[in-house]
Amino acid sequence: MIFNILQPFTGIATDVINYFIIRRLWHFCNVECLYYLNMSVQKEIKRITTHNLQAMKTQGEKISMLTAYDYSMARILDEAGIDILLVGDSASNVMAGHETTLPITLNEMIYHAASVVRAVKRALVVVDLPFGSYQGSSRVALESTIRIMKESGAHAVKLEGGAEVGDSVRRILSAGVPVMGHLGLTPQSIYKFGTYTVRAKEEAEAEKLFEDAHLLQELGCFAIVLEKIPAALTKRVSESLIIPTIGIGGGRDADGQVLVTHDLLGITKEFQPRFLRRYLNLFDTIKEAVGEYIKDVKSRDFPSEKEQY
């Protein structure tokens, strides 16, 4: 080894010299590693703001968004690095088993939102204003928003609609609360639409959506969800807006994507729209695990000697 040349001059054994040199190198590497690790950890725990989302659009980085309704799931999604957690009124379907999003109440949304906020260190938490909590008047909308913000600690609200809810959007924003819009398939209007099929295929509806998107931007919304509309319309709207769009069934040209977490994980089974990519089949995985547990309890295999005090 190269260090051997030192031996005649120092009289110290080669192994000892090597030991100190290697130790020095090791220490240096550790300091360097920790420095870079710290940098990335700091980056990791930085809280996402609406300004970060705008910067992501400007820099061409896609925004990731998922729904969350409870503490445990929100913790996992936040640690995984999701940018936005939406406490969606889809809780009405996936958590409460209702057929539509209409029955969920403001109190129930606040309960879900507060649970999510307690778990989150990094993601921006957006809460859906539930049906009936903002359509009455802009004053009602502001009162509902203030309750959500005060009682849950969330960071922003989302509401469905364009020009019809313009006054409410304006009033909520004037209180300093960031607002996310939602256009296209707006599930709170399901009884008006009659079906959950793709929206804005006809020119008149596409034009109205385009104008509504621009109105929401002018009013000051920080982002807009585009649900189940043709990919070409998503592209046109997204390219013409400065603020980010988040698509669900809107194709690849939205500035970000959102899915209902229970759909992505395969906890829900029957819901199979074309836009859904399932990453797991948790329904069957959990069912199998619970089946094993039931078997073990019945056969007295559980608990074992080691699993008792």
Ligand code: KIV
């Ligand atoms: O409530 C919800 O989950 C939503 C998403 C589908 C965007 O609004």
